[in-house]
Amino acid sequence: MEERIEISEDDFKGIRETAAFSGGLMDDSVQTLEWQDEIRVCPVCGYKDGFHSMFRKEGKTLRWLLICPSCHRLFDAGLTAAAPG
């Protein structure tokens, strides 16, 4: 017996969006993060336990980007670090 699962257009869209956030297909666009007294709460999803860090090399400096652990959006708060060497 072959079973078929019917997926509506809306379900499919939801699945695609979930996959985009949880997999390697995440949106690579970087949003500017407004500085408050501290950077802790994600302005997109409200996650409030801080961010992961990633670094993108730009010449001799590293752009210090923040990744929300919950929605995986990328943020730029204007932070940089000196590249080693």
Ligand SMILES: [Zn+2]
């Ligand atoms: Zn988030």
